[in-house]
Amino acid sequence: MAESAASRAPAGPVLPERMRAARLDARGRVEIAEMPVPRPGPGEALVRLRACGICSSDLLDWYVAGKARGGPFVFGHEPAGEIVAFGPGTQPPPGLEVGSRVFVHHHAPCMACAACRRGDYVHCPVWRRPGLIPGGMAEYAVVAPQVLQHDTLPLPEGAGWEVGVLVEPVACAVHALRRAGFEPGWRVAVIGAGFMGQALGLVARAWGAAERAVVDRLPGRLAWAARRWATLVIDTGDEGRPGAVAGGAGGGPGMEPAATADGHAGERAAGNRGGGTPAGTGRAGTGPGAVAAATGGGGGGRATPVPWLRPGPGADAQAVARMLEDRWGEGADLVLVTPAGEEPLRLGIACARPGGTVVMFAPTAPGCDPAIPGYDVFFREIRLVPSYSAGPGDTRDALALLAAGQVPAAELVTHRYPLADVATAYRQVKDPAALKVMVEL
Template sequence: MKAVVVHAPDRVEVVERPAPVPGPGDLLVAMRAVGLCGSDTTAWYVATKAPAVLGHETAGVVVEAGPGVTAFRPGDRVFVHHHAPCGSCRACARGDSVMCPAWKPNRLDPGGLAELVRVDAAAVAADTLKLPDGLGFDDGALVEPLACAVKAVARARVLPGDSVLVVGTGSNGVLLGLLARRAGAARLLGSDPDPARRRLALGFGFDEVFDPAEPGLPARVRGATGGGGADAVLVVPTAEQAVQAAVASAAPGGRVVFYSPVSPDAVWRLAPSEPYFRDLTLAFSYSSGPAETRAALALLEEGVVSARRLVTHRLPIERAAEAFRLARAGGEVLKVLVEIGP
């Protein structure tokens, strides 16, 4: 079978590998659509895993069910999660599945970017979902990133009437904006240095999208919110300057949520007195669990988010290296899908 091995975001090769064999409780899934996540094209993050078959935004069709599997059968169209909680530890009991000690291992063998993938029994039991008839495989590949956005917006506690600022309006920022609006945001603002991304965000319902290269982003946000600032700020980029501007743009009593993985070497300089005396809540949102994936699937079925609008580029697995180049390009590129099989 074909599989995509990533050595670095700019060193990607398609290789032949033996097909995995499902064991008890496992599924063998023929991948049909795999989205490229920002982490898949972030050099420091890839370096912690490479060489590896990446890909965790996945949808496909069951071709074989291992012994003991009764909930799925060959022909079922599914989303499969690459992580799975145990469901019984202290973290799971408090609803914090991403902190479960069993969470970290990748449950996709060899990884999502392959023609055939063995889904580990734990993921089959905890977070493999059948796709409704009205959704395509491309929609199924959005379940995981949308679930992460569901969790982040919930952590930001967006309330009806809030002003919301999304820093970074690529595909993840667009998802965050759509969900913030769904939660009742009355004013939806964005910030992105890329003029094409700013224009695309307006097409997704953002009211205003600023260029952070121009001075005074916090002042412009206050001007667009009647002087108060943003009640909730969702931050996709991890550069120190973006983080500082995001915190300064929050309204008194506001919530700032950092969305993306941060390099272990990163250091952000923030004057503690600023968030302290403005009573800000600073939080991080890592990954997503079974509750969020089910919420994401329902949002896709409802049409709040659709692959038809968010996916801008689709390439076959044979052109995976080109797909990775596109995913790093910015501009008019939002979500890139690798399509596999018929």
């Protein structure tokens, strides 16, 4: 008797019934919960997530409280994993199949509406719909049809999960430079040297920025930037000095300097795995004075001295701006402001040249409206450009930069934790020793 087509069809994957996921409540408390493994519907895919980064937005009180109005929610939107199943009738895009190792965006546009035709993908109504269910900090997640078709990307062969984890945040940096109208040869200043400040500086370098200044008060983060991408360091780190800039989430104290063989201060290595056990130790001079910085892409190349400047006592935003002008002849063509709030934004405006561009990279809380120096902005014709999230073109450019090593994923992921220690990982993000914290699922 002839075998039927149905009996010849390969059996689908055997999926578990339950999975673990990390949830946040309205007070920012993290818990591990068990929940059913979701099943993909028509047009969808199921991904076994293997790693997810923690974004600093997951620490914002107003953001978490808004997301948790309906109860604890699965957080995380920087995931990577492997496709394990497709829903009924799903036609995956070329290059994706069961077993593909992928980056998955948590949002994607329809590619057909008026916003998409303008290239304003983050304003597409479909983009606003959840694209990763229940979220990135879970062992399994369903990928919505628009995300599967337009922003699920196969990872390069041999790439670690950290490459996939960093696609979304690096894409946000790509989007910011694109929104600013960046051109090769520009002089760029980055305010704040947390993870996103480092990503912005690395992308600016890869795209041909002629000069790249970093402004922060944390010596370890400044040293990291000086070694990888910065050509000028402005250290505002004297605690209590007017005009000091808070860099990174929380604006906490800097990394504890450690003495090196040549007598300079050096940063403690931030590479931790599971429970905070150091994975290695590295040191670099943090000034004041010159710092040896790599000039090749991704941290390699010839070492050259990077000027390390400190404003004097009582210095304000204008003093920092004068340092740029003294070095470059005028202010920055582009200033990328990563901390939220009025003080960093005013500093960014002061550091821009006449006719320059200032990117507001981080949101303020609802109802918090920073005052800007309107007279100065008007007569110096400063362009203020907000930059929110990223679209499909940005993620592809980000993956290319990561694959080429121009954005060194393994170095930027400074701490790794298993899902069982996700609460510790969440707290680690607030530590100035951390750049990107990744949870392995």
